[in-house]
Amino acid sequence: MTQHAIPYVFMRGGTSRGPYFNRADLPEDLDQLAEVLLAVIGSGHKLNIDGIGGGAAVTTKVAMLSRATDNWADVDYFFAQVSVEDRLVDFKPTCGNILSGVGPAALEMGLVEPSGDVTEIKIHAVNTGARVVAKVQTPGGQLDYSGQTEIAGVPGTSAPVALNFMGVVGSSTGAFLPTGNLRDTIDGIEVTCMDVAMPLVIARAADFGLTGYETAEELDANRDFFARMEAIRIKAGAAMGMGDVSKSVTPKFGLLAPAKDGGTIATRYFMPWNTHPTMAVTGAQCLASCALTPGTVSDGLLERPSTGPAEVILEHASGNIDVLVDFSNDDGFTLMSAGLVRTARKLADGHVYVPAEVWMK
The missing domain is CATH 3.10.310.10 (Diaminopimelate Epimerase; Chain A, domain 1)
Known part of the structure; x- marks a missing residue:
């Protein structure tokens, strides 16, 4: 066996794109995880020719999902930004566009079951601690990507994914104004x-x-x-x-x-x-x-x-x-919540492969 297979769903989320994994299928150790994601994306080449990245920062993003570890959420969403050329993986930020695909991906993976014509999914963004409620179209209990919602930067139309963000003030620094100043x-x-x-x-x-x-x-x-x-x-x-x-x-x-x-x-x-x-x-x-x-x-x-x-x-x-x-x-100024409507679409699923020596590092 010269390569290791990892199950994945390939999604467009908003105006970004990338693989969505079940966190349980990936290494726990972050250094090893970074090496695996570099191989998945193909970082180190401007075209990501040896991976499934697209040669741009909006196409070298990774979502990792798991059942929630707190009482509020349904799904934990762990994000990684992989660089195009520099072989860097940043686990600090989150990504709201990729988050647009978390609800549908969680349904695809069986982490959440559909409930009615619109399924409400509570998402915990692990990187920043933000809480997000996603409303996904599931008419008749079936996930549906078709619809008439259009977002700038994406051709055509798709089903809407409504997102309501809570607890996002000071998500990385702990403060609305991290320097203490308005300017x-x-x-x-x-x-x-x-x-x-x-x-x-x-x-x-x-x-x-x-x-x-x-x-x-x-x-x-x-x-x-x-x-x-x-x-x-x-x-x-x-x-x-x-x-x-x-x-x-x-x-x-x-x-x-x-x-x-x-x-x-x-x-x-x-x-x-x-x-x-x-x-x-x-x-x-x-x-x-x-x-x-x-x-x-x-x-x-x-x-x-x-x-x-x-x-x-x-x-x-x-x-x-x-x-x-x-x-x-x-x-x-006090922010209570912010809401947006995005779209998402499943592009592929199956397995992505990384060299065995990368998986075993």
């Missing part, structure tokens, strides 16, 4: 460091000499901007109590500009070493929260609603994403 100035650029679902460093596009409407390709080609952004991100990560983040994908980086296509505010999101082609679900919650919080770098870029719940439409590189935010401004 910090780093390398001459004003930023807001915020932790809602995903820790972000957020700045105004204009402060970098950008419009905020550039395409992902135009931004990726602007290496001077990326060099400035990365230097700020690393210093901000230290100020946020996250230590040396030079080899971590968190905190992420976001840019804001006034809306130009009828949305609430224009955004660009970085993963962080290239531009997200659309928008991360977790990042969307943080950017929407920043937009709604007085005193942040979003001041002057939008007409801010004073009471919640409010629909925040983020314009991104491929279209729009709507975030329904329930909040209060009675004693400063």
Whole structure:
């Protein structure tokens, strides 16, 4: 036996894609797990030619599911971001787009049984501790991927997956504003460091000499901007109590500009070493929260609603994403929950193979 077979379901979740595993089928030790996931994805080559990754950060993500270990949830969701080329695996962040496929994948794996025409699944995001309720379409008790819901960045339509996020404030750092400030100035650029679902460093596009409407390709080609952004991100990560983040994908980086296509505010999101082609679900919650919080770098870029719940439409590189935010401004900005609608689709299932020597390390 020269290879080891691992059962998996291959899913598109939101605007990301990757293998979904039963955690019980993978090594417990994180160092060994990282080696297995590197082999699965094919990290170390820009095309992931020796694995099932797709040569982009949105296609080198991994979900690992198990029956919940707490009394609230139905499913534990453990996420890994595998790098395309650098042979790195980051277990710190979570991914809301991949989370869009967790409910359907849990049904596919038999971890949850369908209940009625819509099955409500409570998900515990292990990496950050967030609690998410997913509503999955199961007409007649059968999982159904077909529907008329369209999301920017994905061709065609699919069945909706409604997500309601709770307990996401301070998910990584323990604080809504990890530096204690609504604004910090780093390398001459004003930023807001915020932790809602995903820790972000957020700045105004204009402060970098950008419009905020550039395409992902135009931004990726602007290496001077990326060099400035990365230097700020690393210093901000230290100020946020996250230590040396030079080899971590968190905190992420976001840019804001006034809306130009009828949305609430224009955004660009970085993963962080290239531009997200659309928008991360977790990042969307943080950017929407920043937009709604007085005193942040979003001041002057939008007409801010004073009471919640409010629909925040983020314009991104491929279209729009709507975030329904329930909040209060009675004693400063307080986030109660954030909801989004995404879609997911099963692409394949079976076994993925890794070399026996990798499995035995």
